[in-house]
Amino acid sequence: MTNLRQIFLDSNRLTSMIPANLLSMKDLQILNLSSNFLSGSLPLEIGNLKAAYSLDISFNQLSDKIPTTIGELQALQSLSLAKNNLQGSIPESFSYIVSLEFLDLSHNNLSGVIPKSMEALKSLKECNVSFNRLSGEIPRDGPFRNFTGQLFMNNEGLCGDPRLSVPLCQSNSIRRSSKRKVLLLVISLSGMAAILIIAIGALLNLRWLKKPKSSSGIELMSAAKYERFSYYDLLHSTDNYNESNLLGEGSYGSVYKGILSDGTIVAIKVFNLLVEGSLKSFDKECEVLKSLRHRNLIKVLGSCCNLNFKALVLKYMPNGNLEKWLYSHNHFLDMFQRINIMIDVACALEYLHYGYDAPVVHCDLKPSNILLDEDMAAHVSDFGIAKMFGQGESILHTNTLATLGYIAPEYGSEGIVSTRIDVYSFGIVLMEIFSRIRPGDETFSGDLSLKSWVEDSLPDALQVVDANLIRPEDEHFTDKLKCVTLIMKLALNCCTECPRERISMKDVLAELIKIKHQFQFLMTHTVRS
Incomplete structure (x- = not known):
């Protein structure tokens, strides 16, 4: 027992307290006790799990304080203590978990402040402390620069940057002084x-x-968040829209690289107003992107709009789009990069579906709409045909405008829009990124499709996997093949014909993270052996 590396006891009906001897397994790397009825406090012995990089004890009935010994888990990458009854403050010792990427403390009874020392956690991608009783200023630097208000919601005492939908903090710098002074x-x-x-x-x-009475650039978005650009600003920044600055072309226009007067490099999406639907697409992108903010969504810096010209100014993504990395002979993505990119995309879709007041459906997910920044982190872009649901709505009917090959059956045939159509498209992209074959490839005709090809090949994923990714002579061939097989099975669960039977985006994200951790474990274990 002491040599166990992974323990999955989630979704059972386990009761009582967490036994301290369970936390004495110093070689344990993954522990999942989520969705049970465990009670009592989190034992101090949790600090013994020095090798652990994934702990999930969410959806239980734990109470009392989070022990400070949790800061001793310096290999930890993912920690979820959500949906418990934990009390007290967030320990300062969290700042010692230098490898931490995902932290979920939401839906507890935590109080006090968010430790400013957590700004030092450079790897932290998500810190969800929503639905607690926290107070004080939300840290501003380090990873907190990229976090959204959804991660801090329903904490009435929090204050800080208005972009996080919290009030400004009252200044305490003015001390008592004599009335005369x-x-x-x-x-x-x-x-x-x-x-x-x-x-x-x-x-x-x-x-x-x-x-002058007429402006060359009318800002459609909130002036507090977005900058106004004039037509001439953008003209000069792109050298008169020189072809050498052309980054790509889409259905409704072209995207150019631009350099603003202050030296900032941007991407400028210019809409072709002669194309039917382009004006509506521009309005839709403005509507969606001014309302949403997430580290894995493309960031809009501003817009320019006059009678004959519409453009969005976006953050520049130096590594282009996923399609280029998949099909260019000059680029290659390894196993971890592909998994991490799809985790980023899943994070973005999970936010769109569940992180806003009402669901937002992208409707056109595909590799060319997945952009990569300087760190190869993925950002979902192009919201020209996205749908924002009203309160209480879960299904809409509309004209089908998405890209063939990625469209869910109910969307393509009946124009039915729900969050499940994004799940379907995600599944197709997931198959594509690991097979490196487009769903519209000429080899697919009649009843043969990318989905059916993958489905027929399993459990032998070697038939469909990208030949450049896995070769029989590879050192970790078996481990990689296991990983790809799990991923392809997940992709097929995303692509069931019946929308109600498709996995949710929350579960997709959880499964991908689990697969990543299992792959890390297999690779580490093989190296040690």
Whole structure:
């Protein structure tokens, strides 16, 4: 027992407390006790799991404080203690878990502040502390720069950056002072302020008189979050839309690389207004992207809009799109890169489906809409035909506009839109990224499709896997093949004909993370052997 590397006891009806001897297995790498009825406190002995990189004890009935010994788990990458009754503060010792990527403490009764020291966790991609009783300022630096308000919601005492949908923090820098000093300060500042207001008023009035009545760039998005760009700003930044700056072309327009006056490199999506539907696509992208913010969604910096010109200014993705990396002979993605990219995409879709007030369906997921930044992190883009559901809605009917090969059957034949159509498209992309064969490949005709080809090949995934990814002579051939087989089975679960039978995006994400951890375990165990 002491030599066990993985324990999966999730989704049983286990009761009582977590036995301390279970946490004495120093070689244990994965422990999953989620979805049981475990009670009592989290034992101090949890600090003994020095080799663990995945712990999931969510959906139980644990109470009391999180022990500070949890900070001793420096190999830990994923930790979920969500949906328990944990109390007390978040231990400062979390900042010692330097490998931590995913942390979920949501739906507990935690109080106090979020430790500022957690800004040092450079690998942290998600920190969900929603639905607690936390207070104080949300840390601003390190990984917290990329987090969204959904991760902190329903904590009435939290404050910080308004983009996180929390109030600004009250300044505590002004200390008590004598009334005389305060009065003198107020009088002097008031005099200076009056002079400044008069000067600013005169300048603004002069500027208003000189301002032309028609603007070359009208910002459609929130001025607090997005910058306004004029037509001439974008014209100069792209060298008059020179072909050398063309990054790609789509159904509704073209994307150019641009360099702004301050040196910032951006991507500029220019809509071709002569194409039917392009104006609607522009409006839809503005509507969706101004409402959403997630590290794995493309970031919009601003827009430009006048009668004859529409463009979005986006964060530049130096590594292009996933399609280029799959099919260019000059690029190659290894096993971990492919898994991590699909985990990023799953994170984005899980946020769209569950992280906003009402579901958002992308409707056109495919490799060319998955962009890669300088760290090869994936960002889902192109929301031109996305659907935002109203409160209480879960199904819509619309015209089918998505790309053939990736379309769910009910969307293609009946125009039925639900979050399940994104799950279907995700499954197709998952098969594609590991087989390196497009769903529209000329070898597929009649009843033969990418999905049926993969389905018929299992359990022998070697028939369909990218030949450049796995070769029989590889050192870790068997381990890689096991991993790909699990992934292909997951992809098929995403692509069942009946929408109700498809796995949810939450479960897809959890399964992918589990597969990644199992693969890491297999590789590590093989090396040690």
